Amino acid sequence: MRKAIRNGIIINESEASLPLSLKSVQYSYSVYESVKLKNGQFVHLDEHLKRLRLSSSGVGMNLSYTDNEITSWLLDLKAEENLFNETFRILVLGENPAWVYITHTENFVYPxxxxxxxxxxxxxxxxxxxxxxxxxxxxxxxxxxxxxxxxxxxxxxxxxxxxxxxxxxxxxxxxxxxxxxxxxxxxxxxxxxxxxxxxxxxxxxxxxxxxxxxxxxxxxxxxxxxxxxxxxxxxxxxxxxxxxxxxxxxxxxxxxxxxxxxxx
Missing domain, CATH: 3.20.10.10 (D-amino Acid Aminotransferase, subunit A, domain 2)
Incomplete structure (x- = not known):
């Protein structure tokens, strides 16, 4: 079964769900980044995390997790699933403190x-x-x-x-x-x-x-x-x-x- 990350914990992707009662869900109060894994290496990860933090601070979110922590979660998920070419989506939900979910899909290959x-x-x-x-x-x-x-x-x-x-x-x-x-x-x-x-x-x-x-x-x-x-x-x-x-x-x-x- 495909895995995901919720606030640093590896979970089944089916568990990566959000309660509809949350205001942050009802108002789409969240930011995200898509990070590409190519040949086993994350592409421009530092730049993506920088923009993720810019987006979260720009809408007043309290993202308490550090870039190093989020990086370690990406590496954990990569190792758990033995991934080599994939796209990871980092979703930051505007709770207090913010919730972080990481999911992944296969990389797009265009004709x-x-x-x-x-x-x-x-x-x-x-x-x-x-x-x-x-x-x-x-x-x-x-x-x-x-x-x-x-x-x-x-x-x-x-x-x-x-x-x-x-x-x-x-x-x-x-x-x-x-x-x-x-x-x-x-x-x-x-x-x-x-x-x-x-x-x-x-x-x-x-x-x-x-x-x-x-x-x-x-x-x-x-x-x-x-x-x-x-x-x-x-x-x-x-x-x-x-x-x-x-x-x-x-x-x-x-x-x-x-x-x-x-x-x-």
Whole structure:
């Protein structure tokens, strides 16, 4: 039977349940992180724990457990289940003190065609609450993804009230024009591990990164679009809302994805 962690104790995953009477459950007062285990090693664990602590403090949670304690729990669960390639989800529930649950699933493996041909995206109007924090307030993302599924799209891009694309429901969004990459400012999106990696990779490639939001109605003026996330590295975009977009810089996106993979 698959195992999980509850406040440092290994339990059966079926026991990793939350009472519906808890206010923190009723109000989705929780934050989380997804940490990738690749070839037996945790990928950018320190950075993920740093963001977990930033998110928890940002919503006023009392996370009394240290990073070392949470790391030891991850290692315990990895050893207990003899895991090698997996994604761990750390959920911090806003009780006093906070509760910590850790579960795990197999790593996503995306088809090679996503990287060679690109993926279809849709758009959805809405702005995340506290976008800089990784909270469990995911209703907007859920609705946007359900809408994307109906349109046979891989991911949904969120568009704010001024018509600017901020980010995907589970990814960051970038656009290329004149050998420059554009993305929304940090204060408008969930920044962190992969986004930092993108900055480093683009710097190594000699490509400037401009923190400037892209307007939906101006997508046709960009020579390529792509999205990034821990699970997917960098994936090019082939269409948005059923309209084909330019893919002139797909080799650049593929090189970026390759670098992100090497640094895992």
């Amino acid at each position: 090679e065609s996503y990287y060679t041909e690109g993926v279809a995206l849709s758009t959805y109007r809405g702005e995340r609450f506290l976008p800089q924090l990784k909270t469990s307030n995911l209703l907007l993302s859920y609705m946007a993804l359900k809408d994307a599924e109906k349109k046979n799209a891989f991911e949904a891009l969120l568009v704010d009230g001024q018509g600017f694309i901020t980010e995907g429901t589970r990814s960051n969004f970038y656009a290329i024009k004149n050998n420059r990459v554009y993305t929304a400012p940090d204060e408008k999106v969930l920044s962190g591990v992969t986004r930092t990696g993108v900055m480093k990779a683009l710097s190594d490639m000699g490509i400037p990164l401009i923190f400037e939001s892209v307007k939906l109605e101006e997508l046709s003026s960009y020579s390529s679009l792509f999205i990034t996330a821990t699970s997917m590295r960098a994936i090019p975009v082939k269409s948005v809302d059923g309209v084909n977009v330019r893919t002139e810089d797909i080799k650049t996106v593929q090189k970026l994805s390759e670098l992100l993979g090497e640094w895992e």
